[in-house]
Amino acid sequence: YISNVPAIAVTCVLFLFVAMVALGTAYDVARSYRSSHKKPSSSRSVDTTMASNEGLVNGGSSGDGGSTFSRSVLAFSALTNGAKIFNTSGSKEFIQVIHGLRFFSMAWIILGHTFSFSKQWITFRNMDDMLVIHKDIITQGIANGTVTVDTFFFISGLLVVYVTLKQIASSWTRSRWVQFYIHRYWRMTPLMMAVIAFCAVLLPYCGDGPRWKESVATYDLTCKANWWVNAMYLQNFIHRTDMCLNHTWYSAVDFQFYVISPIIILALHRKPKFGLFLIAILLLGTTSFTAFYTALYDYP
Incomplete structure (x- = not known):
């Protein structure tokens, strides 16, 4: 008991x-x-x-x-x-194209994960065929599906800057910056903690089969030990190899981007030209670092 x-x-x-x-x-x-x-x-x-x-x-x-x-x-x-979730009547000020970006990006992610899970759990007659398939031009979109997440980073950053700049132009005080962070944390954390609690405690009771215990053992071990890392949104830095809910790395990175976003927002608000220059420098720096890191470790 x-x-x-x-x-x-x-x-x-x-x-x-x-x-x-x-x-x-x-x-x-x-x-x-x-x-x-x-x-x-x-x-x-x-x-x-x-x-x-x-x-x-x-x-x-x-x-x-x-x-x-x-x-x-x-x-x-x-x-x-x-009614709010299924409401399709958007404001004229809202950027409608974002809905299309979300849809196609999500469809691409689902396709990539379906293929990835198939490789892990389905038995193939000839595993060598998998190597040949990866070289096909048609499957390059699946093999390189990880870049679809960049679309969501783009949408998140665009909306944060767009909405916050409009609010700053109308009415904004220093105390609103505290609310800026608390509101984001309150929106994201309770649901993620509920999912973690379910996976760590209730998921073992929700299925059965030859590989069921093996499948849920990861949640049982990592989530019970490292749930607090997810609550701090540091799982991409701390306990990376035994992360609770591997896909929440995105939530951590998204929240970290949100934490530093006021630097860009204030720069664009006070000195738009300097803000655009800062964005260009950040894009050039991150792209150069990625290229250097890829060449250093001989990544494909």
Whole structure:
């Protein structure tokens, strides 16, 4: 029983979140239903009723959001959040081409990982054929699929600079820089910690088979020991060989870029020409370093 305590604790926490989502969704439906069935009391009743009905469809997002309690509960509503996630009507100020970049980059990443996992788990009749396939021009996009991640770095950096520069131009104080970091950390960390807890504690109970224990042993060992490194976003520097959730290296690098992004943002805001010059120097420096490192260690 003692060995199952972590699994029981994580299960209780996950069920707590599920209960909060159920409560928020039920409150959202009840609130929208009650608003849509109010008796007309003024000449504005028709408009109010139409807005309430629209709120029921859009997950109760109409209106001013109500009290702090109401907004807090609606933050867990599946209707409200679902309407936001599946909303395709973007602002005119938003860079629409980013959606296309995301789609094609994600499709490329999925294709590359599918091929990579196939090499690890599928038995081939002739392994020598794999070496021949890599030389084919058609498979070069798969073999060099790692560069697709650069697209997401580009999108992340572009949006951070674009949005923050607009906010600085309108209203910005020094205290906002603290919020700048806290908001990013709060957006990324809880979900990653929940995934780590699930993989380290509950995943062994979710499957079976000849190689199941071998497959989940990595999560059991690395995540229980090194979860704190992920919480600090230093897994690409500390415990790299026994990283908890190998794919979270991207989250670490993305967060580190975010930490130093104010240098570029402030340079572009105060002296745009100097900011562009700084970006050019950074691009030239990182490209030169990559070329030197590749030649030094004779990488392909």
